[in-house]
Amino acid sequence: MLQITEGSLAVADAVGKCRPQVIAAYPITPQTHIVEALAEMVANCTIDAEYITVESEFSALSACLGASAAGSRVYSATTSQGLALMFEVCFNCAGMRLPVVMTIANRALGAPLSIWNDQQDSISLRDSGWLQFYAEDNQEATDLHYLAYRVSEDHSVLLPSFVCFDGFILSHTYEPVDILSQEEVDRYLPRFRPFQRLDADDPISFGLFAAPDYYMEFRYEIDQAAKKALSVFPKAGREFAELFGRDYSGLVESYRMEDADCALVAMGSLCGTVKDAIDDLRDAGRKVGLLKIRTFRPFPAEEVKKALSGVSRVAVLDKNISLGSKGAVALEVKDALYGSQIPVHDYIIGLGGRDVQKKDIARVVTLAEEGKGDLYYGLREEVLK
Amino acid sequence: MRELRIHGRGGQGSVTAAELIAVAAFEGGMHAQAFPAFGVERRGAPVQAFVRFDNKKIRLRSQIYEPDYIIVQDSTLIKDVNVFFGMKEGGIAIVNTEKAIDSPVPKGVKVITIDATSIALQKIGLPITNTALMGAFAAASGEIAFAALEDAVKRRFRGDLATKNIAAAKAAFDAVKGAA
Known part of the structure; x- marks a missing residue:
């Protein structure tokens, strides 16, 4: 049923309906409303889960790791410095092939301290083995949780997932969201069926020790599993579309890309503003389109290459910066297009919550057409002196 | 698309006002x-x-x-913040004040003053003005019907508190309608 609600509350509702058995999280802005709502659901017995209160994010994800290894469907949520504190446990979850699902309310990393949005936090965990899905609006943010459990728990994948939605810009926005009923979610997401689990009567061990003669093989298998998600995610998206009509089967999504001369590439809530900007530019006769990246990990290089094959130039909007190199999305796009003659321009934009308006998108398109790229968009003049 | 910007001070309920107005518009x-x-x-x-x-x-x-619209919850903000920034011709500014506005207003912007603080003190017993200003906004803009506003307030507040807030909204709604 279509309801108007806050993004965080819509996400908490969706998570509750995924029937997690163990939730462990530590509150941090702008993720707090999600875990507050879930703690309330547990306290009121509206969901049948164990809520473990912990003293840090490191402990939160450690508790999830243990509970997942013991055979439970688990959930956590965090952002920014909280995710940074989970770094070690993130690699362990992926290495032990535990299908943990965690919401990231994307936020900048300090120092300097910033509570505002960019995507540096989840992007910085790109090499951890976690799958990463990015939401454009709160409908997609809620729905991606259902898909994330399906994909993570698929026995051919067995890797944890981040569902990323932009902090404040989505987490604190009220907008209409179609809220699924418990029966509807149950039809899509079956009860958790662990591939293997800790069992005192039938002991196994997780994640112990690999000497040089075996470590590489483990890494290879994790990498293969992540790539397997390139086919499992579209299937999960198609099945969701069959039941509820909303189609997330694309690892990428094209908007007005037919006959586009300049393609913008973006992830997350920025895509909404970009679509409105594109409509204005199209009205003015400019041939511009958007390629939205839904799954950053695994990276859909083939789909990106195919979608961008006909354009004259590409402008990537990166809400992150791999310091000393480039924006992380641009690096991937350049890799996908390697060997083609299509220029790829990178624009670092909207870091630390700097607002991005339609006119900024129009300006980026003009810069790309002039061949001016690989820059921080909208910097204060004084730092360039 | 029409756009509303609410200017207030921390603690005055600007965020709640924005949410309630959006809920009322959605219900409509x-x-x-x-x-x-x-x-x-x-x-x-x-x-x-x-x-x-x-x-x-x-x-x-x-x-x-x-x-297209602004709501100013506290008229003392006008000297600190350019609340009228970017307002279009034909725009409507709803300002909580018991006096007339003495600062310059952009050309073509209609200013509606309402003593929402007195209304809130009288109807709710607290100087929390957001529901009164919602009533004034509903009357001035026509973006939300009063019945939808009532629904939104009832969803947010329970019992007596809902009744008092609806009374505050109604008083402001009638005051703006009466002045028009």
Whole structure:
């Protein structure tokens, strides 16, 4: 049923309906409303889960790791410095092939301290083995949780997932969201069926020790599993579309890309503003389109290459910066297009919550057409002196 | 698409006002989006919240720079903040004050003053003005019907508190309608 609600509350509702058995999280802005709502659901017995209160994010994800290894469907949520504190446990979850699902309310990393949005936090965990899905609006943010459990728990994948939605810009926005009923979610997401689990009567061990003669093989298998998600995610998206009509089967999504001369590439809530900007530019006769990246990990290089094959130039909007190199999305796009003659321009934009308006998108398109790229968009003049 | 920017001070309920207005607009069959401009909020510091209205899905996520409407919860903000920034001709500004506005107003912007603080003190017993200003906004803009506003307030507040807030909204709604 279509309801108007806050993004965080819509996400908490969706998570509750995924029937997690163990939730462990530590509150941090702008993720707090999600875990507050879930703690309330547990306290009121509206969901049948164990809520473990912990003293840090490191402990939160450690508790999830243990509970997942013991055979439970688990959930956590965090952002920014909280995710940074989970770094070690993130690699362990992926290495032990535990299908943990965690919401990231994307936020900048300090120092300097910033509570505002960019995507540096989840992007910085790109090499951890976690799958990463990015939401454009709160409908997609809620729905991606259902898909994330399906994909993570698929026995051919067995890797944890981040569902990323932009902090404040989505987490604190009220907008209409179609809220699924418990029966509807149950039809899509079956009860958790662990591939293997800790069992005192039938002991196994997780994640112990690999000497040089075996470590590489483990890494290879994790990498293969992540790539397997390139086919499992579209299937999960198609099945969701069959039941509820909303189609997330694309690892990428094209908007007005037919006959586009300049393609913008973006992830997350920025895509909404970009679509409105594109409509204005199209009205003015400019041939511009958007390629939205839904799954950053695994990276859909083939789909990106195919979608961008006909354009004259590409402008990537990166809400992150791999310091000393480039924006992380641009690096991937350049890799996908390697060997083609299509220029790829990178624009670092909207870091630390700097607002991005339609006119900024129009300006980026003009810069790309002039061949001016690989820059921080909208910097204060004084730092360039 | 129409856009509303609410100027208030931390603690005055600007964010709640934005949410309630969006809920009321949605209940009235429109698409609506409400969000705050998060800063380093302290009680009394200037804050902003935003609402968009449209008859189709709203995709735009930037803050609001050219509002059709503004609500100013505290007229002392006018000397600190350029509350009228970006207002279009034909725009409507609803200002909580018991006096006339003595600062310059952009050409073509209609200013509606309402003593929402007195209404809130009288009807709710607290100087919390957001529901009174919602009533004034409903009357001045026509974006939300009073019945939808009532629904939104009832969803947020229970029992006596809902009744008092609806009374405050109604008093402001009638005052603006009466003046028009």
